[in-house]
Amino acid sequence: MKEKSEDFLWNERGNNLVRRFEKMRKEGTFRFMDVSDYEEVINTYMDKGQLEKAGQTIKLALHQHPGALTIRLRKADLLVSLEKYEKALELLNLLAHLDSQNYEVFLLRGLALIHLGRKNEAIRDFDTSLSLGDEMSGDIAYQIGNELEIAGMYEEALIYMIKAYEENPDDVLVLLDMGLIYQQLGMNDDALRVYRDFLEEEPFDVTAWGNLGRLYLRMERYEEALEAFEYLLAIQDNNPEGLFYKGRTLMQMERFREAEEEFRIYVSQSPHDVEGMINLGICYRQTGEYGRALSWYKMAVEESPDNPLPYFLIAKVYSLRNKWEDAEIYCRKALDRDHEDDEFWYLLYHIYKHTGTLRKQIEVMDTLTALVPDNASYWLEYLLLLYDLPGKREFEGTLKRALKHLPSAAELYYLQGIVRFQEGKYAEGEENFLRAWSYDPGKIDWFLEKFPHILQIPEAQECIQQLKIK
Template identity: 25%
Template sequence: MNENFEDRDEVLDTVRRFERMVAHNEPVFFDLADFENIIDHYTTNTQYDKALQACEAAIAQYPFSTELLIDRSQVLAMKGEYTAAATQIENVAQLDPDNPDVAVTRGIIATQKGEFAEAVAYFLQAAERAPDRDDIYFNLGLAYQSWQKFKSAAKYYKKSLRLNLENDVAVQELLYCLEVSERLESNLDFFQRFTDEDPYSAVAWYNLGQAYYRLEQFDKAVGAFDYAILIDSKFHEAHAYLASTYVSQEKYREAIQEFELSHEEGKPTPEALCNIGECYEKLRQWDLSRRFYQRAIDLDPEMDEAWFGIGIIMNEQERHFEAIHFFRKAVELYAESVEYWLALAAAEYQVGNVVSALEAYEKATETAPDNKDAWLNWSIILYEQGNFNEAIDLMRNAVEVQPTEAELHYRLCAYLLAAGRYREAYETLENALVLDFDKHRLLFDYFPELESQKALARLIDQYRK
């Protein structure tokens, strides 16, 4: 089995032991390396309050450890407590001025404060003192990425990965920077080189698989993940990515098998259970789907995707009242999802809760003003309720937000015609025809009776290419 994953399991055991001792107010004793691992685990998972708690416990036991004082300063910086972080690191600098971690920490503080040029200078200074440390190049990458300089960021992430291929966060950030700067395809050889140099490295194949996955070269991604798993059958992350690749290929049964292998035996994660639920949902096996979503919720009651998933199943089974309960829970947990608000709105309307439906559509447009369906569906309710002028005002808003979306112009035109406001309707229609002539069929889909309007037909004919 891959050494990396054994280490990871050991670290998780140490973290759990630490949390038990804290929970029971027991005295906490660990050796220095264990404390470093605990702090590192929390910072990697952006749990900065817990990381700081671990720092305090560690410093109480090892008050003269500069490593721990540096850790504490870095955690304070990540929490946004820059003054305390700077004071702490300046104290360390007086004790140990040549320590490269002093420069690294100053760099982290500068990055967090948005002082990117300064941050880069500190990290380069640290890299001169310790040229073989992957974390320094990783931090350089982060500073450049935060500065929106994606090419430079990619350069340093690569340097970091050449020293330590197993930094998965560096892989993710590198892929992101290459994607944003549209250079992923031309940089595939970077990932391929690792598999050429060491064909038995599971991590190298896994990283190559992720690059193919991002490029939507799914067959190649499957091949790469398969190799990773062949080398290390317990490589849970590779199983999870292979499963996601199968989902992209709509091979849901294969995906389910891989999601079942994406965690330790007998220790399913809420994410894996939720993903399996979604695969069964795609296969329209409602009972199995619901069972897995429910298991995900039992493990993690805040798993919004699982609540939403059960809502979708209830909807498919025309149990709209029950669906509403689950959709409401999903939006309560994650109000930034336009998909959740739209589903809730549709279900509320389905059972005749017009006011609640309108409120949910309003939330949807606040969450994602560029989602045309939210505006269209909201306006349909107003129109069906006979509130033509409100429907018109709403579509005018929508057109202002998305002036190039032809479908919104056609719908506005239809409502103006229905309200007898012909001059405005024809003006709007002209805009729509210029934007996308072919979509004029939508007008007759909304209102078939308009086909008989001669003036309308003449106007449309003028714009025929």
């Protein structure tokens, strides 16, 4: 309580100084102020994100106190905040000579160096800052960890966060940051551990329950995720995050009726949230209530007309209802907004299988395989589409392109082997089957079901029997 009271009084002092300073500016009477008072005004502006006012104050302070190192340090801080890292570094290099025992000089220089991509030098400065600010090393380590996390340097950030917690074990909030960093590093078990440790100390913290629940959801541990979100909602009834992620968890568990209830409450609280509308629509679609699904998807379109996803989902519902013209219209609208989503193109191909010409189907599959050249399923579907065309020129050219992108795709070699056996090129057919078998022996059964007549070719039948004996 004492620390909070001191913080309050300190903030009040800063606010009072700012009011006094702004009154002087308004009246145009700039009286002399102590360096410490200027510092407090600058810090207050910086804390409030009023960087332009902070800069003006620094300029005036340096006019009155040209040799004040603390004001120069605030200027360096401002330059870092303004992302003027080269200028900040130039000033901080000077300050490092003039004030070599000030931990903040090296902390700020480390931040500037990080943003300039000079990682090793930055870490060296951070460690110097820690050694100089011994009494504040926990707070300094925490600040460094945060900055490294923002910079995406998660392994380094974790080292400093662990140090921050070791220095201040009573500051359990550090555990939440550690948990997020562990997640970024894919160390999910460690993240679970620190979240549980935190919740032992703070069992009613909704943020921690939310973090824990989302992690369980990501790990596909749905029962535990559901339990975490239910705890969250027990602490804070109708918490939007709890409702949303409980709904998502129930969807993953295929409990769509229960998920509907969560999302209905969620969208009543967040009536403009497009994700909520979409998820509620998906729940209705999964339970066969296509009319309601369409209503929610169309509301999402009204709310966010540039978002391609609702158009795509509307197209899917129309395709389920065999309303192919409507499905094509909305699928095209989705593609107008995102021309590179392969799911959109595949749905259009599916629609054209029912309504379009063979040439339209080929055009879509040609686009799709160019867009996602490493997807063997798309290539196989494209090749099967071309398989029955007169002549094999288009088929062979497409197969050649597919193998260039996927030289180890078993399904492509099985298909090529079938074609070669049919052409009477038995040695090539056997070579392709052997190669396909070496990549994935299990896929041969699918091809035998798809092309049962291949077993009527004695050479092919013998080759398959020999493979299965192996």
